[in-house]
Amino acid sequence: xxxxxxIDFIREIINEDQKTSKYKGRVHTRFPPEPNGYLHIGHAxxxxxxxxxxxxxxxxxxxxxxxxxxxxxxxxxVDSIINDVxxxxxxxxxxxxxxSDYFEQMYQWALDLIKKGKAFVCDLNADQIRxxxxxxxxxxxxSPFRNRTIEExxxxxxxxxxxxxxxxxRTLRAKIDMASRNINLRDPVxxxxxxxxxxxxxxxxxxxxxYDWAHGLEDSIxxxxxxxxxxxxxxxxxxxDWYLDALGVYHPQQIEFARLNLGYTVLSKRKLLQLVExxxxxxxxxxxxxxxxxxxxxGYTPESIQVxxxxxxxxxxxxxxxxxxxxxxxxxxxxxxxxRAMAVLKPLKVILTNYPEGKTEQLQAVNNPxxxxxxxxxxxxxxxxxxxxxxFREIPPPKYxxxxxxxxxxxxxAYIITCEKVIKDSAGxxxxxxxxxxxxxxxxxxxxxxKVKSTIHWVSAPDAVSAQVRLYDRLFxxxxxxxxxxxxxxxxxxxxxxxEVLPDCKxxxxxxNANPGDRFQxxxxxxxxxxxxxxxxxxxxxxxxxxxxxxxxxxxxxxKEK
RNA sequence: UGGGGUGUAGCCAAGUGGUAAGGCAUCGGCCUUUGGAGCCGACAUUCCCAGGUUCGAAUCCUGGCACCCCAGCCA
Numbered sequence: 175x176x177x178x179x180x181i182d183f184i185r186e187i188i189n190e191d192q193k194t195s196k197y198k199g200r201v202h203t204r205f206p207p208e209p210n211g212y213l214h215i216g217h218a219x220x221x222x223x224x225x226x227x228x229x230x231x232x233x234x235x236x237x238x239x240x241x242x243x244x245x246x247x248x249x250x251x252v253d254s255i256i257n258d259v260x261x262x263x264x265x266x267x268x269x270x271x272x273x274s275d276y277f278e279q280m281y282q283w284a285l286d287l288i289k290k291g292k293a294f295v296c297d298l299n300a301d302q303i304r305x306x307x308x309x310x311x312x313x314x315x316x317s318p319f320r321n322r323t324i325e326e327x328x329x330x331x332x333x334x335x336x337x338x339x340x341x342x343x344r345t346l347r348a349k350i351d352m353a354s355r356n357i358n359l360r361d362p363v364x365x366x367x368x369x370x371x372x373x374x375x376x377x378x379x380x381x382x383x384x385y386d387w388a389h390g391l392e393d394s395i396x397x398x399x400x401x402x403x404x405x406x407x408x409x410x411x412x413x414x415d416w417y418l419d420a421l422g423v424y425h426p427q428q429i430e431f432a433r434l435n436l437g438y439t440v441l442s443k444r445k446l447l448q449l450v451e452x453x454x455x456x457x458x459x460x461x462x463x464x465x466x467x468x469x470x471x472x473g474y475t476p477e478s479i480q481v482x483x484x485x486x487x488x489x490x491x492x493x494x495x496x497x498x499x500x501x502x503x504x505x506x507x508x509x510x511x512x513x514r515a516m517a518v519l520k521p522l523k524v525i526l527t528n529y530p531e532g533k534t535e536q537l538q539a540v541n542n543p544x545x546x547x548x549x550x551x552x553x554x555x556x557x558x559x560x561x562x563x564x565x566f567r568e569i570p571p572p573k574y575x576x577x578x579x580x581x582x583x584x585x586x587x588a589y590i591i592t593c594e595k596v597i598k599d600s601a602g603x604x605x606x607x608x609x610x611x612x613x614x615x616x617x618x619x620x621x622x623x624x625k626v627k628s629t630i631h632w633v634s635a636p637d638a639v640s641a642q643v644r645l646y647d648r649l650f651x652x653x654x655x656x657x658x659x660x661x662x663x664x665x666x667x668x669x670x671x672x673x674e675v676l677p678d679c680k681x682x683x684x685x686x687n688a689n690p691g692d693r694f695q696x697x698x699x700x701x702x703x704x705x706x707x708x709x710x711x712x713x714x715x716x717x718x719x720x721x722x723x724x725x726x727x728x729x730x731x732x733x734k735e736k
Numbered sequence: 737u738g739g740g741g742u743g744u745a746g747c748c749a750a751g752u753g754g755u756a757a758g759g760c761a762u763c764g765g766c767c768u769u770u771g772g773a774g775c776c777g778a779c780a781u782u783c784c785c786a787g788g789u790u791c792g793a794a795u796c797c798u799g800g801c802a803c804c805c806c807a808g809c810c811a
Contacts, residue, residue: 181750208811243810300809309807311738345809355739357807366809385811409740409806430741432804437747485759487749489742492804496747499760509773516770544773575771584769617769629769697770725771 182488184223184429188231188400191427197399201233204398205264206240206273206389209251209373211443212458213258213466215479215500216434222483223431224402225264236396237266241274242388244372252373254458258466262476273392274374280383280391281335283421284346284364288327292420293364294320295330296347303345306352307360313353314360320349334367337380341367348387350416358413362386390414390426398426404433405490434486435494438648439464440655440664454668455649459707461717462649462672472646473693473703473719478507494653501720508693508701508719510544516553516586516631517696517716518680519643521560523606523635526591529557534634537617539587553682555588558635560680562698565630566607568596573729575627577607584629586697590615631697639686641714643702645674679716687711698722 181189191197203224207217228235237259241247259266287293296319298306308314322330331346333339346365354360364387369380383391393401401414408430418425435441440449441464449455449463458465461472469479482503486495516539534556542548561577570578577583582592588611595608615624649672655664685694688704689711695701700721709715 206811210811240811246810303809304807307807309738312807313738314807342809347809357739360807363809368809382809384809389811405741406805407811411740432742485748487759489749491742491749493748496760499748502760505772514770543770573771586769588769626769628771631770695770695772698772699770700772722770722772727771729771 183490184400184402184431184488185227185230187427187429188227191399192231200397200399201228201231202236202397202399203228203233203402204236204238204393204396205259205266206238206392206403207255208240208243208246209248209255210243210246211251211447213255214441214446215436215464215466215469216441217258218262218466218479219434219483219486220402220404221259221262221264222480223488226484227400227402233399234269235264235266236269236271236398237264238271238392238396239273240385240389240392241272241372241374242383242385244368244370244375244382247373249373254467258470261470262466263480269396271392271396272374273388274372276388276392276395277375277379277383279395280388283391283423284331284383284387285328287348287364287420288331288346289324290420291324291349293327293346293348294322295327295334296320296345296361297343298345299342303363307357308352310357316352317347317361320361331365334365334381335379337369339367341369343367346381348413348417348420350413356409356412358386358410359416362413386410386413387417390418390428391421391423393426394418394424397424401426401428403428403430405430405492430490431488432490432492435492436464436500437494437497437653438650438655439497440650445664448665449649452665454665461644462646471703471706471717473701473717474504475507475693478504481507497648504701504720505723508695511542512693512695512701513541513548514539514543514697515685515694516633516682517643517685517694517699517702518560518562518631518633518638519645519676519696519699520563521633521678521680522563522566522604524559524561524591524632525606525608526557526559526611527594527608528610531557533557534637537587551684553587553684554634554637556634556636559585559632560635560638561585561607561630561632566593566604568604571730571733574726576630577609582626584615584617584626585611585632586629587617588632589613589617590624590626631699633680633682635680637683638680639683639714641679641681641685641716642708643676643679643716643718644705645676645718647672647674681714685714688714688716693719695722 205221205224225235296317306315345363347361350359352360363384365381368382411428414428459467459471482500536552537555538550539553566577577593579593584590591609591611593609597606599605650667651669652667655667690704690706690709692704701719702716703719705715705717
């Protein structure tokens with residue numbers, strides 16, 4: 175995945191481990207999602223990192239569901255996550271695992287810890303545990319149940335497993351140190367009683383392991399060498415190590431890196447869920463969502479996301495990545511491989527008054543100037559055309575090189591035209607342009623010497639395919655959506671114009687046959703993708719993936735700011 | 737007021753005692769039948785701050801400051 179020679183701090187650690195043969199030359203990573211939501215671009219970073227490392231070192235990469243909480247997890251999420259990981263290129267081969275498949279082994283290990291006097295059954299309820307845990311500055315108090323005999327603990331824990339006790343009535347706790355400065359080490363809970371249906375285990379288990387207890391064991395069982403996770407688990411690493419050492423089992427190394435933050439969007443499951451449930455977007459796969467399904471539907475390629483993840487690097491510094499990085503990644507990818515096409519998004523009718531009525535021509539257009547092998551195609555041309563409304567100004571501002579009364583412009587792959595007359599309706603709206611064309615300026619003919627300031631795109635009116643096109647913009651108005659006034663939440667920063675639906679765009683004929691998922695560059699407008707849900711050959715619907723870099727828009731913006 | 741982390745350009749990010757890589761963004765110029773792409777150039781006398789060590793410090797030492805994480809039977 176990575177073609178870069180840059181070495182991040184994680185690879186440095188691995189290089190050192192390889193040198194000392196710590197894991198006998200093995201490198202084995204994993205991506206351990208909890209199936210309680212859809213994957214987003216932050217997860218993509220983790221997948222690319224873990225898979226990229228495994229691949230670079232000739233190692234292995236596992237997909238493992240960390241499904242230890244039956245109350246939030248669902249099969250629907252399992253399916254979508256598997257699909258997304260594969261789409262992103264994370265190849266776990268036959269290594270698809272579930273933490274819940276190790277429940278019996280974990281249970282046996284818990285029994286071991288009890289026998290070693292390192293775990294005990296505690297009858298305190300959640301509130302009581304919280305009260306006795308102490309605070310950041312004060313040590314906690316030991317549970318009155320801490321010194322039960324091994325026999326009693328064994329008996330009680332076995333009965334917990336049999337389902338004899340109600341939810342929350344008891345827990346199994348590790349016996350570590352209630353005075354530890356690290357709160358995670360103050361006799362943490364290993365098992366809680368939850369009588370709930372598990373998406374894979376059904377009703378087999380009335381007790382469920384906590385993350386800290388389960389995670390290292392899962393890594394150990396799978397022979398993971400480097401267990402890469404995000405920064406908030408740094409405080410948990412001593413506990414990760416303690417469990418594995420107490421058990422005396424194979425011990426992977428946990429390494430933490432800073433999670434991804436992207437400007438103008440949110441990447442927390444809770445907030446993403448809020449957007450969906452509050453109907454602020456059409457669903458998890460709304461093309462404005464930073465989810466993997468969202469980007470996929472928007473038209474992003476997996477390669478562009480891989481490149482993006484590679485470019486942003488890996489470190490322990492919390493940061494907010496500029497969205498222009500992501501946009502650059504998809505433009506760079508699609509520039510090289512997207513088929514070009516002409517599409518008029520906001521049509522303005524043009525009549526070439528000196529072009530013979532009834533005549534049509536087939537003009538040759540290049541499919542991709544960046545790729546000679548992409549070939550050419552024919553586009554019909556005639557007397558009645560559509561051009562972009564933005565490509566005409568009755569009163570042209572400074573530096574405006576496009577059409578205006580009396581000026582000329584080149585029609586891409588066709589002729590040079592001159593605007594002779596502006597037709598308006600009774601309300602004063604421009605409805606039509608009367609232009610003349612110069613038959614001697616056909617594209618490809620020797621028109622050297624004739625300089626035209628700009629070239630605009632067009633579509634033959636009688637041949638045009640009508641289509642809906644959706645223009646997407648950033649979902650939030652602020653780079654940090656959580657930057658809000660007192661009493662408001664991130665939803666108040668939602669961009670009301672993040673979606674603009676254009677109902678009647680005019681496309682060149684070839685576009686009418688687009689298959690769902692096909693990507694094109696609409697010349698001068700941006701990259702577009704035929705929607706995978708709503709588009710059909712014959713009745714296309716396009717999503718704008720990203721605009722082209724637009725120098726004119728910048729000039730105009732600057733003019734407005736003055 | 738405990739513990740664990742992090743501070744290099746607008747945003748990322750290399751740099752590991754020898755004189756601040758690279759990318760994105762931005763700004764110029766060239767080129768252009770996409771105001772796209774491409775090409776060329778500019779863009780940190782300085783690395784959170786203050787002292788110290790050294791011939792030499794972003795790198796080492798001391799002392800500050802700022803921000804993030806931790807008091808779920810979530811992950």
